[in-house]
Amino acid sequence: MSQSTSTQIRLARRPTGWPVHEDFETATVEYGDLAPGEVRVRNEFVSVDPYMRGRMSDARSYVAPYELGAVISGGAVGRVVESANDSLPVGTAVLHQHGWTDVAQADGAKFRALPELAGVPLSVHLHMLGMTGLTAYVGLTTIAGLREGDTVFISGAAGAVGTAAGQIAKLLGAGRVVGSAGSPEKVALLTEKYGYDAAFNYKDGPVRKLLAEAAPDGVDVFFDNVGGDHLEGALAAMNDGGRLALCGAIAAYNATERPVGPSNMANMITRALTMQGFTVGAHWDKLPEFTERMSAWFGEGKIAYDETIVDGIDNTIDAFLAMMRGANTGKMLVRVGATE
Missing domain, CATH: 3.40.50.720 (NAD(P)-binding Rossmann-like Domain)
Structure with a gap:
């Protein structure tokens, strides 16, 4: 086991109108040894999505607003780099909601192992397959x-x-x-x-x-x-x-x-x-039906997609702001980096 430093993007204040950089802050967190059942995941891709803007407000919505000082949660995919959970060994590709960070560490129940389809990058689980x-x-x-x-x-x-x-x-x-x-x-x-x-x-x-x-x-x-x-x-x-x-x-x-x-x-x-x-x-009950049909369509070569990729966790805010102004074609993603 080892310690690890995680870079996190957090909500510093609630935006008024268009969000700006000052509405966010970057922090680092030191993770210690894993507790039983935990895993440490190094993210490969982080998602930025329009719904996140609504969660930055404290107005009533279908999901709780982001808390001030808390990491911006949302979809991310990565691989397990350390594990104290037998069901998620090192190297497992996973999807989770720990959001705008390069390293996530938590109980294995908060991560979902992903099937890896030949010729389909892991990032696709954040959009067409997700x-x-x-x-x-x-x-x-x-x-x-x-x-x-x-x-x-x-x-x-x-x-x-x-x-x-x-x-x-x-x-x-x-x-x-x-x-x-x-x-x-x-x-x-x-x-x-x-x-x-x-x-x-x-x-x-x-x-x-x-x-x-x-x-x-x-x-x-x-x-x-x-x-x-x-x-x-x-x-x-x-x-x-x-x-x-x-x-x-x-x-x-x-x-x-x-x-x-x-x-x-x-x-x-x-x-x-x-x-x-x-x-x-x-409508999560529709996920198995959707996954079966979409995986088949992918396998038959019937699905096209585009990704607009911004490199580096430190550029996540720029990616989000650009997406809100329509700069993306297809899915806007932040490429965090390769697994260790």
Whole structure:
């Protein structure tokens, strides 16, 4: 057994509006010898995600806010480098929620051993094979009840959840999949790599107009990661009996004033629409089903993905801030380093 130094990124104060570096602090922790049942894990990749911005606030939400002075918890993958737990020997690849740190040490029950698929990097368990992929799957199936032939609109389509949702929708039989993104390059990627039938740059004009052009026969399923004008545009385009799955509202995460709601909510009544918000944490029972299907799709070469990688645990804050401003294509990750 040996001691180890861990670098941790913690919440120093609650952000107002857009987060800044001063809202965070970096600390080091010395871990001593392992207690029985514990493991020490050196992270290889750490996740930065939009939902983390909500947890930096102390407003009521679906999960407890981050505590001031505490490490920013969230998904990370790494390998066991020391073990006092027979079920997690040294070298085991694991997933955990200890977040923005390079070394984590805790009881083995807080780590989940990961299967290693040939040709698939460990980082994919933080997106397509992990929480973001499961989020997309649950939203389309359990929440929206996707049917064969449906026209699906996905906002924020070039992000981690959006790139998963577009592909899953097509694999589940959607007739037409439309996405929005924030640059011409991302729009091209959606149609050329991710199988979207049409996509538009939401900065080119009103979402209502752009969506009407991309989906002239209307929308049956809306998977929303953005909110705001995207939700309003979708409500205008929904076909009778359409279903809206609300996953995120990134357009309002950093707002300092109360956002204006959609002006066309009456369409919910006149078109008999169903709208439901959801968080993936309430649907972990779907994980085995999702894992089986997504692993098969990977094995058949049917899944594409992108990773935007920032190197170094000390650059985690920069990665998070860049992701919040849409600098990522696919999943934004911090590469901590190789295992010892």
